[in-house]
Amino acid sequence: MTDHASAPPAIEARDFSFWYGERKTLHEVSIQIAPKAVTAIIGPSGCGKSTFLRCVNRMNDLVVDTRTEGELVVEGRAVYGSGLDLVAHRQRVGMVFQRPNPFPKSIYDNVAYGPALNALVPRRALPEVVERCLRRAALWDEVKDRLQAPATGLSGGQQQRLCIARALANEPSVLLMDEPCSALDPIATLKVEELIFELKQDYTIVIVTHNMQQAARVASRTGFFEAGRLVEMGETQQIFTAPRNERTEAYITGRFG
Amino acid sequence: MGRFGASFITTSTWDPVAGQFGAWPAIVGTLLTSLLALSMAVPLSLGVAIYLPEFAPGPIRRPVATVIELLAAIPSVVYGLWGIFVLIPFLTTWVYPFLEARLGFLPFFTGPVYGPSVLSASIILTVMIVPFIMSVSREVLLAVPSGQREAALALGATRWEAVSTAIVPYAKSGIIGAVILGLGRALGETMAVTMLIGNRHEVAASLFAPGYTMAAVIANEFADAAGGPIHESALILMALLLFGVTVLVNAIARLMIWRVSLGRGNT
Numbered sequence: 001m002t003d004h005a006s007a008p009p010a011i012e013a014r015d016f017s018f019w020y021g022e023r024k025t026l027h028e029v030s031i032q033i034a035p036k037a038v039t040a041i042i043g044p045s046g047c048g049k050s051t052f053l054r055c056v057n058r059m060n061d062l063v064v065d066t067r068t069e070g071e072l073v074v075e076g077r078a079v080y081g082s083g084l085d086l087v088a089h090r091q092r093v094g095m096v097f098q099r100p101n102p103f104p105k106s107i108y109d110n111v112a113y114g115p116a117l118n119a120l121v122p123r124r125a126l127p128e129v130v131e132r133c134l135r136r137a138a139l140w141d142e143v144k145d146r147l148q149a150p151a152t153g154l155s156g157g158q159q160q161r162l163c164i165a166r167a168l169a170n171e172p173s174v175l176l177m178d179e180p181c182s183a184l185d186p187i188a189t190l191k192v193e194e195l196i197f198e199l200k201q202d203y204t205i206v207i208v209t210h211n212m213q214q215a216a217r218v219a220s221r222t223g224f225f226e227a228g229r230l231v232e233m234g235e236t237q238q239i240f241t242a243p244r245n246e247r248t249e250a251y252i253t254g255r256f257g
Numbered sequence: 258m259g260r261f262g263a264s265f266i267t268t269s270t271w272d273p274v275a276g277q278f279g280a281w282p283a284i285v286g287t288l289l290t291s292l293l294a295l296s297m298a299v300p301l302s303l304g305v306a307i308y309l310p311e312f313a314p315g316p317i318r319r320p321v322a323t324v325i326e327l328l329a330a331i332p333s334v335v336y337g338l339w340g341i342f343v344l345i346p347f348l349t350t351w352v353y354p355f356l357e358a359r360l361g362f363l364p365f366f367t368g369p370v371y372g373p374s375v376l377s378a379s380i381i382l383t384v385m386i387v388p389f390i391m392s393v394s395r396e397v398l399l400a401v402p403s404g405q406r407e408a409a410l411a412l413g414a415t416r417w418e419a420v421s422t423a424i425v426p427y428a429k430s431g432i433i434g435a436v437i438l439g440l441g442r443a444l445g446e447t448m449a450v451t452m453l454i455g456n457r458h459e460v461a462a463s464l465f466a467p468g469y470t471m472a473a474v475i476a477n478e479f480a481d482a483a484g485g486p487i488h489e490s491a492l493i494l495m496a497l498l499l500f501g502v503t504v505l506v507n508a509i510a511r512l513m514i515w516r517v518s519l520g521r522g523n524t
Binding site: 057059062064087088090091094095097099101102103104105113114117118163166167170 | 315402403404405406407408409410411412413414415418422423426427
């Protein structure tokens, strides 16, 4: 588990701060996220964990009047640096959202959206990409006979796996997941978790979750955020069994507040 | 009414005194002005509806949208007056000579330039239906869940790609609804068109020539149906026909939506 300590981190923040208007929502966060592993970020609502995640692919750009300080580096590139190609960056850093958000197109078109948009493969190779990604997202067997059916007709869990397939089709190296299971039932959650476990050998995965059992099940390392600060970060097992910080302990044992 | 027969629709002579009633010019005029207005209004209003929330600088969004929506509240007779005193002088001085000079090889832009004409009426109709199409499609676009935009952007779409490949397709059926609403209004609009179209029972190739619409015929002639009861029945039949045309056009439009959504495997 510690073998990736030697590899340079896939995502690294150094004294990274973030403001929505006047409100500072991230306070000098310094964090290192290992490549090809699952890192969970836990913490109470409003602690800034989603904000942090949405800084990594600059989804926060949608909100007007934000500013940052400090450094956030993804695979050697400064995310808020002036030379960043945002479109290419977002292609390399995929994201899965809290609510499944398939496009109201066919299943096929959903998965083919990214590669077609970014011209990653020739058009004739798209069917192959779609099949590979749907297989990877453990959805192929359920949808292979109805690729042209509307994606909105799938169940919530299937939609979320479709969104994962859609993100994978873009050939990212980093996958951000913002509470990907919070809108799913336990069975669907289990499937998505198995999938995350599968994917970690090839992708750097950062998963924000409210669900501590989920963090314990899927992540090798876990970070605990509170009030915009990274309180503690370590091996998942250590965080949950022997937290060094009393705030972490209070949170994971449910004695929070 | 049966006495008019099919010639009511197919012939072009409208002479109440002689008892001849051919509604063809009015039917053509109605469809032509509405479709012309639609073809100018749709790109314009969709452009504004997409530009305002997506790309316009924050401070101008609300005011511009409000002003355009206010246009919908202006009585059509005011549009008619404005058309006569402002629009027509402007068009006959600047626009029509230019069109004739540049596009005169087409039959649509030839012949003497009168002020009131099919084109003038279409342009005033455009101004009148833009607020409808714009405000409805703007609402529809704003109602697209933010997850759709985020999904597209997170997959590496530029802002414009997110709009054109995710947001507009999501809102497509609502936008078509907005267009049909505009079309319905254009087909039935009476006052402003009556004041600007020239009111001549004639089908001319040139858009500079005056024409007539069904609604305008009814409004103009009903009060003093000079030809007596037969003239009156002709106008009532015209109204029925207008109703029929409106229903037909809407049905065709709905059929088109239905086929589009069916073909794309949507909803």
